[in-house]
Amino acid sequence: xxxxxxxxxxxxxxxxxxxxxxxxxxxxxxxxxxxxxxxxxxxxxxxxxxxxxxxxxxxxxxxxxxxxxxxxxxxxxxxxxxxxxxxxxxxxxxxxxxxxxxxxxxxxxxxxxxxxxxxxxxxxxxxxxxxxxxxxxxxxxxxxxxxxxxxxxxxxxxxxxxxxxxxxxxxxxxxxxxxxxxxxxxxxxxxxxxxxxxxxxxxxxxxxxxxxxxxxxxxxxxxxxxxxxxxxxxxxxxxxxxxxxxxxxxxxxxxxxxxxxxxxxxxxxxxxxxxxxxxxxxxxxxxxxxxxxxxxxxxxxxxxxxxxxxxxxxxxxxxxxxxxxxxxxxxxxxxxxxxxxxxxxxxxxxxxxxxxxxxxxxxxxxxxxxxxxxxxxxxxxxxxxxxxxxxxxxxxxxxxxxxxx
Numbered sequence: 265x266x267x268x269x270x271x272x273x274x275x276x277x278x279x280x281x282x283x284x285x286x287x288x289x290x291x292x293x294x295x296x297x298x299x300x301x302x303x304x305x306x307x308x309x310x311x312x313x314x315x316x317x318x319x320x321x322x323x324x325x326x327x328x329x330x331x332x333x334x335x336x337x338x339x340x341x342x343x344x345x346x347x348x349x350x351x352x353x354x355x356x357x358x359x360x361x362x363x364x365x366x367x368x369x370x371x372x373x374x375x376x377x378x379x380x381x382x383x384x385x386x387x388x389x390x391x392x393x394x395x396x397x398x399x400x401x402x403x404x405x406x407x408x409x410x411x412x413x414x415x416x417x418x419x420x421x422x423x424x425x426x427x428x429x430x431x432x433x434x435x436x437x438x439x440x441x442x443x444x445x446x447x448x449x450x451x452x453x454x455x456x457x458x459x460x461x462x463x464x465x466x467x468x469x470x471x472x473x474x475x476x477x478x479x480x481x482x483x484x485x486x487x488x489x490x491x492x493x494x495x496x497x498x499x500x501x502x503x504x505x506x507x508x509x510x511x512x513x514x515x516x517x518x519x520x521x522x523x524x525x526x527x528x529x530x531x532x533x534x535x536x537x538x539x540x541x542x543x544x545x546x547x548x549x550x551x552x553x554x555x556x557x558x559x560x561x562x563x564x565x566x567x568x569x570x571x572x573x574x575x576x577x578x579x580x581x582x583x584x585x586x587x588x589x590x591x592x593x594x595x596x597x598x599x600x601x602x603x604x605x606x607x608x609x610x611x612x613x614x615x616x617x618x619x620x621x622x623x624x625x626x627x628x629x630x631x632x633x634x635x636x637x638x639x640x641x642x643x644x645x646x647x648x649x650x651x652x653x654x655x656x657x658x659x660x661x662x663x664x665x666x667x668x669x
Contacts, residue, residue: 274452275518281460282526289467296468299461306458309451310532315404317448317535318556319416320440325552326420327434335421335553341662342554345655346562347599349500353492353564354598357571358591360488366480366579409531410560417553448535459526466528466642481576482639489568489643496564497654504657505667509544512669513657516540517650524649528641530559533649545669546656554659558652563602565644565651570598572640573633 288295329335396411397403403412423430423437501513520536527533534555541551574594578585585591660667 274455275522277456278459278519278522281456282463282522285460285462285464285526286467289464293468296464300465301461303458303460303462303465306451306454307462307527307529307532310448310535313444313447313451314531314534315412316440317444317538318409318413319419320437320444321538321552322413322416322556323420323423324434324437324441325549326417327423327430327437329424329549337663338550338553338659342557342655342659345658345662346558349496349651349655349658350562350564350567350599350602351595352496353567354571354595356492356496357488357568358594360484361571361575362586364484366484366576413556413560416556448539452535455523459523463526466526481572481636485569485572485636485640486643489565489640489647492564492568493643493647493650497651500654500658504654504661509657509667512544513654516543517653520650520653521646524646525642528645530563530645530649530652533645534559534652537649537653540653541656544653544657545667546653546660547665547668550660550663550665551656554656555652558655559649561602562652562655563644563648565640565647566602567598568647569637569640569644570594570601573636576636577633 285299288299326335329338395414397408402408403415419437423434426433497513497517498510501509503509505512517540520533520540523536524530524533537555538551541555542548571594574597575585578590585594
């Protein structure tokens with residue numbers, strides 16, 4: 265019993281918090297407004313700590329990469345892992361839709377978002393805002409995570425180039441990394457209360473919307489998404505580290521999965537992922553590079569939903585989705601959407617606009633793809649967030665690094 269408490273005590277407390285939150289959300293909805301601030305406080309504390317955590321984790325890891333772990337090799341392998349596995353997720357979704365087609369769905373025209381008619385920026389401006397910000401202070405916003413990650417990366421590279429003269433600075437960012445890890449441990453002590461409160465809000469607000477016109481595509485997404493989560497992530501863990509990799513991945517993926525489910529935020533799940541990576545034995549030089557970059561650029565859940573949304577739009581319009589040109593275009597759009605979705609504010613909507621503009625879809629398809637994107641968010645977040653850890657395992661294997669367990 266003591267061993268169970270020692271190994272799973274935090275997870276059991278978190279599960280208890282989520283169960284209590286679910287009960288409150290379903291049976292005592294009037295209390296949700298009073299306990300939601302507890303969840304907001306917890307998330308705000310988490311978001312505030314993530315910015316310095318990213319800086320110290322990434323810059324110290326890059327600065328300390330030795331000759332045997334060249335940064336260029338890690339980046340090249342990481343990019344290949346991201347691209348190949350996202351294409352696998354997209355093609356697997358196409359296959360499932362072919363086997364289990366979804367019948368015509370009624371569309372709800374009231375769901376059109378004013379945002380769709382908002383931004384008039386061209387694609388060049390969007391790429392600039394995607395990769396950079398105009399003021400240093402803007403880097404410190406979680407709305408600019410990718411520019412901040414790139415900046416942290418460049419700081420680490422600069423420290424490497426300076427060499428011995430940067431020893432004091434490198435020691436500082438290493439110390440900062442350890443301090444931020446301890447701060448996150450302290451914050452996560454109140455996770456059962458904070459996540460439980462936020463889960464009550466999620467159940468209360470999102471639960472009733474999961475029924476109606478979109479039941480069939482949503483059911484398909486959730487059933488296939490859950491199967492993908494267990495089957496494909498287990499396969500990737502096995503490729504990375506054999507049978508031991510599967511067991512150690514799932515043992516340490518429970519807490520990140522519950523965090524993602526409760527918060528619907530990949531960013532809020534990143535600290536749990538970094539801690540899981542450490543317990544799995546992924547070298548910190550790889551985990552501190554792959555997981556933060558994967559947080560913005562690697563999204564299995566978004567890949568699956570992208571294909572589903574394109575398919576649903578075609579069904580609504582009575583068009584044939586299962587043509588090679590259409591499918592190849594859909595996969596290409598999906599690769600772009602998984603990058604865009606996490607890199608900039610409202611990136612998911614921009615990804616949907618990309619889809620609509622490429623295919624020339626009429627306005628009738630817009631509400632359907634937006635509603636589906638909103639309602640699949642809980643499971644999509646789990647797939648997006650926890651996929652970063654298994655991707656880091658694959659990068660460890662393919663860079664011929666050793667798991668530290």
